[in-house]
Structures are given as C-alpha cells and as structure tokens.
Amino acid sequence: MVGVNGGKFPAIRQHLDKNIAGVYKDMDLTFEEYPKEGKVDPEAYKAAIDKLKPGDAVIIFTPDSTHFPIALYAIEHGLHVLITKPATQKLEHHNTLIEAAKKKNVVCWVEHHKRYDPTYSDAKARVATLGEFNFFNAWMAQPKSQLETFKAWAGKDSDISYYLSSHHVDICCWILQDIAVPTRVVASAAQGIATSDPYNCVPGTEDTITLLIDFQSIKSPNHKGTAISTASWTAPLKSGVHTSQHWYYMGEKGDISIDQAHRGYDVTFDETGKAWVNPFYMKYSPSATGHFDGQRGYGYISIEKFVDAARSVNAGEAQPSVFNGQGFPTIENTVLTTAILHAGRISLDEKRPVGIKKEGDKWVLE
Template identity: 50%
Template sequence: MIDVLVVGIGEYVTGLAQQKAAQSDKSFGVVALSLFDMRSRGLVGNIRLAGRDASRFESVRHHFETNLKSAYTDLDTSFEAYPKSGRNDEAYKEALSDMKPGSAVMIFTPDDTHFTIARDALEAGMHVLVAKPLVKRVQEHQILMDLAAKKGLLLMLEVHKRFDPIYADAVDRIQTFGDFSYFVSYMSQPKSQLNTFAAWAGISSDISYYLNSHHVDLLCWAIGEKAKPISVYATSATGVADKKLGRKVEDTITLTVQWENIKSGALATSVHTASWIAPPSDVHSQQRFFYMGHNGEVRVDQAHRGYTVSTDTNGFQSANPLFMKYTPRDGKFAGQEGYGYKSLATFVESASALRDNPSNLAEYNRILPTIQNTLTTTRILEAGRRSLDEKRIIEL
C-alpha cells in the first residue's frame, strides 16, 4: 500500500472541466476514480489532491458525491485537499511536506509545469508519474533523468496507449516486420475541448505536445533501437482556434520525421498529425495509426472497436470500454482491466514494490515508459515546436 498525491484537478483527474462535468468520454474522470478503486483493493493508502484554488474543491466533492457514489455503491471518494484555503500555485509543495519519502506523486497539470513539479517531487524522495508529454525540452528531460537516477526513484510517463492490448499486440508484431519504412498517425479532439484548454492552448503548449506525444511514443516504443530520427519538419493549419480563443493558436499540427535504420542505413518516414478542431462525431477522439515495415504492415483504429451503442440520451456512439469501463457491474466499479486504469495501477504497483526491492528499478527502466527510455520522444516533440517557430527543418 502506498500513499498518493495527485497534482492537478482537471478533467482527466476528476471528470470536471471549468467546474462542470466534462462533456466528453471522461465525465467520471480517470485518475481519481481509479485511485479510489485501488484504495478499496488495498493498493493505495491516503489520497491527496493538489490544485491551485481551494474554492474548486467544493464542486469536486459535489461531483464525486453526486455522480461517482451514485454509480458505484460503497465507493469511498474521500481525499485530502491542497490548498486548504485561498489560492496557492504551489500548494503541491505543502502536500509533499506531509508525505513520507517513497510515496507516489502523479502530475496532471499544463505541459509547461511538468518539469518543476516533477523535479520538486523527486527532490522530496517521491516516485513520480507524469502525464504526456513528460516535459517539453530535451534539457529538462536530461535533468530529470539524472535526478531520478541519482535518487534511485521511478519517474514514469503516463502513456496509457502502451497498455491497450491491441496496440501492444501490434507493437509485438512490428518487431517481426524487419526494417522500419513508414508510419502515419492521426489523433483529434473536438472544438469544444478548446474551452477546457483555454487557459494554456497556444500559450504554454500546443496540440502536438498534447496529442502527437501519444503516437510518437508508440512508434519509438515499437522500433526501439532499430532506427533513429535524423530530422523533423512541422507544418500547421490555422483559422479556427485563433478566432475562438482570440490569440495565435495552431488548429492542426503535422510532424514529418525522417528516420534511418541503424544496421542497414535504409531511410524511413513517419507522419504524426494532431488536431483540436474536429466536429462532433460518434467518438470523442479519433485515434489511429498505420505502420509499414519491410516485411509487413499493420493498421489500428483505436476509436472504433466494432462496438456501437445508441441511447435516447446520447444518441449513436462507438464505445471503447477497453480504455475505461464506467458501466458498473452489480453496483461496483468494474474497470480494472481498462488500459487507462492499468497505466496508473502499473505505476502504483511498481512504486510500492520498489520500497521493498530498490534493485528492481533497472528492470522497470527497461520495460516501462520511464524517463530513462523516452528521450527520443521528447527530442522529436521539441524539434517539432522549433520547426514551427523557426520555419525550417530541424536536424537531430
């Protein structure tokens, strides 16, 4: 059993966007609900949530009481809140001071804050999970990588697609396809999400960092040390988000990455597109990829799993309970097999195990998406941003 601090109380954590239940596929949230269930299973002890404004916790508690506890009988949704009163952008530091070293910290905050919070958590002796993108710059990645190694702590990237059984099987098959040749991915969010992201969109981060990070990481995981990126060129589309938010914001960003297969020297190309101006559809987020190797190819549409539902309330939808299963079973939460849940549970279980067996860290750094093996993802994402800003190809 391990105590957990979650930094950030937005949609992915609580299911709330702008203090209202999110109009998305995550209206119950992912992180808090998963932790409440893990606590009922004896995996998690105390749960702390840190935000910046104490007044928001009233709506968080009301949402949990009204929605989560009405859906799942006997679910304990209690937590300790930081700040206790008023507003404090560094309330998480008070929470860290109340925790024992070796506890766990999960960071789900705007992209530009990840580095500072993760550094502070590591300095306090905590194992850390960070939402994608882990950080925005290679320099920050290397600082945290060195710090985690020095402290002997786990610093893991929360990329739940690695825990999708279909994506994971595709990656296993890709290992048998010989040299890497071509990869293309697409992921979207509806225009309505720009309201949720209004505080930071186009200011501290962009849609490539937010969404392309998923499939850039997936490709890096799939090809491992087989190939290396040698250049990145980014392009964008504009005209919707800037009008909606009143500032310069890219609607859609495409990264084109040139790769080189290390043994043969053969070239390869990957194209990663992310957008947050999609219209309403049967899914909240389109998400798919195609991979071609010299000896085989694979395509996966993660948004459509051949399972459709239609109701008077929500109309026609393509359901994906493999991510988070919110429908209760016999009045209980039954989503433990969802890959959104598994990503969090894997971190919790690994951090707990390290207290008894610190020597396992080297193995976790080999098999999990940790700070130690995701540097290439950060290199590509940062190069994409630089390419947009500098209007040129970035050599790696």
C-alpha cells in the same frame, strides 16, 4: 489533492460524490486539499510534497508547462512520480528528470496508457517480425468543443501536438525501439479556427499540427524511414467519438493498420445519434455487485503498473532501472518522444528543420 485555486475544491468534491460515490459502492473519496479554500497558490504542490515521506508516490495531471518543476521537486524529495504526457515540453528538462530519478533511485514514469492497449502491444510484437521500418502515419483529433475546455492554456502554455501527438509519437518510438531512431523533425500547422469566433483563442494558436519525422535504422545504414504524426482540436462536433485516432505502419515485410476510435462496438441514442465506445480503455459501468469494475481497462492498468513498480522498489525487490528493459514508459524510455515534440515546436517557431542526435549518453537537438 493539489491545485492552484482552493476555491475549486467544493465543486470537485460534489463532482466526485455524484459521479463516483453515486455510481459505485464502497469508494473512499476523502482527500486533503492544497491550497485551502479561499487561497490561490501556484506552488501549493510544495506544501503537499513536504508532508510526504521518501518512498511515497505522486501522480501529476496538470497543465503541460507545470510538469517539470512539480516532478523535479517530488523526485528531489525521494518520491516516485507518474507524469501525464507529455513528460516535459523541453528535452533538456526531460534529461534533468532522468538524472534526478537515477540519483534518488526512484521510479519516474510517464502515463502513456496506450502502451497497455492490447491491440497496440500486440502490434508492437508483430512489428518486430516485419524487418526494417519504412513508414508510419498517425492521426489524432478531438472536436472543436475542446477549445472551450482548454481555453485557459491552449496556444499559451502548450499546443495540440504536445497534448495529442504525444500519444502516437510515443507509440512510434516504442515500437521502433531497437529498430530505428529519429534524426530530424519538420513541423507544419493549420490556423484560423481556434483564433476565430466563437473560440477566440490567443493569436497564433494552431488548429492542427503535423510532424514529419525522419528515422535512421539502427542496424542498417541503408535503411531510412519516415513518420507522420498529425493532431487537431478542430475536428467536427458530433462525430460519434471523443477522439478520432488511427495509425498505419509499413515495414520491410508487411504492414499494420489500427483504428482505435472504432472498435466494432457502437451505441445509438435517439437524442445524440451513434457513438463508438471504448470500454477497453475504461469500463465505467459498475459490476453486478455495484462496485467499480474498470480494473481491466488499459487506462487503469497504466496507473496500476506504476504503483506496482513503486511498491517493488520500496520493498527492495527491484531497482528502478530494471523497468527500462521491460517496455514500460519510464522517464528514460520516453526521452525520444519529448525530443520529437520539442523539435516540432522549435520547427514551427523558427520555421526550420530540427535535428536530433545523441551526444555521449544524452539526446540533444540541433
């Protein structure tokens, strides 16, 4: 396990012992830490990666701005890589990872777990029957308490669009694969809550960011579509869900509406009121024998599929490129997600529309 501050590992071990070993039977929680206790090293990941051998795998769940250097270092050492979303903050960095993974013939995926949600994957299949794309609208928000959780980097190293809109921007690009491609992004933001008491994030931190995305049909020059993706971390407290999230799709021949936050399953407690829970993502309650029982959750499956892919490549049973055609969130399949998010950031900073186009075999911004 790798971090920056070795002084945090004792508390991490206590947390794992309480919330995993104390809940499930037969869980091995041993790990070697980098850096060691008492040391602070932003590049401790290099020492850890240097200890691994080609064909091993790393999973990167770090602040957004650190994804690219860690992933590139791992790939260049012949390791398979799973990166939490967003893959990178810049399109050129994403393109670099695509080329590096091809050169080293390793699996490089992005942990877009919503692709494995059975509702979302079923919706993707149904979208294929609805003709040309017309409109997509996604909303995703977390309570204001998240500003305390992410205060160390909120508005400094990343924004709420990279953090949350990355989910549904990817879903939009995924379901529109072979149907339409993005051509332009215009972004707008609300401000004032994150930078005020009691949160006091750095000046300029956005509360809510909306991306307006133009799409062009791949098959019909006459068909264009519009997508809206909004993300916020200033939603009300005690709303009953940790993340409010839903989306609507309208095609030429029908529409689809999904509310992922409310799955028809709610629990009410005297102390905290009603809560809508989602065991489809991860089942945290143990099995009848006391063991971990979350293997069917799409949060677990997302990591399992990556490990399966890495193993199959190591065994010579598959090439990394084969997964591009199977709907998995490979680094190549997720490039348009990064293009849209990066374009949104530029649009906010420079107050202008940002174009997306393909030059040769690479996607670029203009």
